Amino acid sequence: MIEQVTFYLGTTLVMVLLIILAQRIKVAYPVLLVMAGLVISLIPGIPVLDMDPELIFIIFLPPLLYEAAWSTSWKELWKWRRIILSFAILVVFVTALSVSLIAYHFIPGFTLALGFLLGGIVSPPDAVSAGAIMKFVKVPRRLSSILEGESLLNDASSLIIFQFAVIAVSTGKFVVQDALLSFLWMVVGGVGIGLLVGWLFMKIHKVLPDNVDIHQVLSILGPYAMYIAAEEAHSSGVLATVSGGLLMSYHRFGFLSGQARIRGYNFWSTISFILNGLVFILIGLDLPQIVSGLGDTSIREAIGYGVLITVALVIVRILSCYGAVVTTLVMRNFITVADTSNPGWKTPLLLGWTGMRGVVSLAAALSIPIQLGNGTAFPQRDLILFITFVVIFLTLVVQGLTLPFFIRNFGFAELDYTKPEEKVDAFIEKQFAELALQYMQEHLTEEELAQPAYKKLIKTNSYRLSANGTPDVSEHVKDLYRHILDRQRQWLIEKNRTTMTLDEDIVRKHLYYLDHEEERLLLR
Template structure:
């Protein structure tokens, strides 16, 4: 409790820095890490000791869960091959590259230690890229690929990390046991996530919940998914992601409009605070990291960190172009999501969007100080290199990515008209469909309830206002059914038309939820 005022002041500083970042159009993770660095040098500031369990258990599950709710499953499935290759193949390629470079250039690093370091620093951070992409427009397919990759690469990197740790700690690596363990981590994680997701869906649907209880259940869900999977030595990350995707794609079936609207606001605030704290913690952790370098000079340690950073950046860019070449060859044998030549700009942006962050820090901190009664080899140097990689990628790529996006002018082949125009067009189509449904199925009610005539006029003219503020239960029931009919139409339209932007569909679903919420006040 002695440091409680310090943490309150820290939250206030985070809020001010994020407001400044929004004002000057800079990704807030960059400012928060730099601010944490500066604060850590102030005399008398409490030394921060971050426990890896704090990040893995407290921060990671809700951040992954919220990301799974935000992503479009349709887009993720459409680009599944390139997402899968970046989330698994490219992560493994990056980890292996780091292993060989570290073994060759860093004294005392075996291949196993190099692979351990590679597993730590190989996954790009979703939060950093997401914060940067808020300020600039990128093609929808690039955004979808980056979001989908970020959901899965954490799991693949942590699997590499676990296997490398076992090899370092025991001095041996049994391939068939590793293969079986890998299969269980993936299959068990996905299975547990889906099973618990289905369980929570039934709880929401069958129990007499209200909006407050629904929101609390959604907050409990990722923690239980993660902990349950980790207890049986499967992937907690995959459990949260798979369970989150299941619940996200069925949200209309078990959550009321009130629960969806209020839950969105709660989760937005929760994730906002968690992201702010974790990036500030990265900067504040510098004294703890540098204090244990031992015989390695600071300049040498920085040099090693920059070397590994260069390997990761160059490797990811080469992998992005390699994915393009593979796709152009594969289109001659299989059906691919897009058979056109994407040019050189798009792959370069994907390759440059490789900032590291929270998962890398948590993995490095989870290395124990002692193993088998002896100090873990190179633990402090691994921690410092990880810190340098996070800082360097955030500063170099994080600050230059918005400029590159604007400079390259990458065209969006998926959007043939402005987003607002697409939104208004789809909304007019939805309104006309609802109007036909209303006139065909509720002719008697239209004559009996004047407010339904106003609703019909609203649908016909796309007006946002119903003049009559009082509705009886009969007209409310009709209007609720009409709103549900529009939701069903949107869902079918989204599934039927693969080129339809799901973000626009979700905006319309929010509009329908707001319309239903208004009925509580009539």
């Protein structure tokens, strides 16, 4: 037991060092971590990793999905909802269908049901990898928003396909009517349960004392409660976690104090960093267990099948991206779409090339039952596991290493947020200054305005109290400043919701600063 703990602690240390190295050499850390895990697994005496799929789904998936939903811009998600839904549902289904047909025709022993099973496993791209790569190169906001939104929803649709395929293989039959009803319940039930649990947690946050530690404990319990509640009701835990996370993120300023939001940002940043890093290095460490179960299939044949499926996935995704663009160009003549410009041939190619696979695919493959209901071995389980690993490894390494090259050389222009960030910052700060002066003029008497503390606020024409300001600040001044911060915060939130050309990343930066100002005021 102690040896296992030492091994995992050492693995965590290696993970941190590799991420530091990845940042130095400008390489996406998932690529290095998967390759490092593979190398470590080949060292003699290294413990064989026996990954429990339930452990991956329950421990890793809810917090990662919740953090992604919390960080996602609802404004951007709604703006690009049509293309995001088409990628998360239609493209996933088309990909699973294509993989099913290819596996049925080219891999011995594969039925259409087994092909759909494999397709459901490898169809969802992993946005963590693409997001890590895009930190090194600048891409238009619309592309990152589409990828973020797709990643929140495609896991749910692929896992639904996977579950139906497991039932079809296990029972030997597939009833369309039952499948449609089950699909409807998984979607509606998952979203409904997630919203209900999220609403309950917001109410709990409101009634509890304003203790930062308590709020952090609740924030980590929330995603697990959403996921488990939905799974127990046989609906989609993924959709529940995403919908609940989006709801709480949208209303974060209504039930959390500024101090709780600041601590929560730091807390979830650390949790996401650790979980994402461990997941990718564990993928590489799991190779020996996967290879040992191949049986009669040679490694060379299994690698060939993995390469075949990988190539098919890349081609189908790229073609689907071009199909989505053509559909948008046609449908804009009949309905209002978010974008009326012609994206050209580069944008669909880039979106198609961002289809790296990751943890959800591996966890789904590992969760395939070992035996059927009659006690016989689940057909082709080990080969499906190996093909999944090859797909993950190739897409992460090949696409992950070449994606920055495409982004840099294609020269994508920012079409939605054309104003420089400095100008947007200046505009927001100017509005804050006007709001502060207006509030003081409305709520202070002439005698109060003559006091030094208020003069300072007026003189600076900003919402900022200098760190070297007057040490003795009365409670009345603090109370005034809190109201000013609240008015500035509400103005910025409303401005963000009503102005589609305002970049939410910049908005969140200023909201985060307002929270810092409020916390600093409490410490004075």
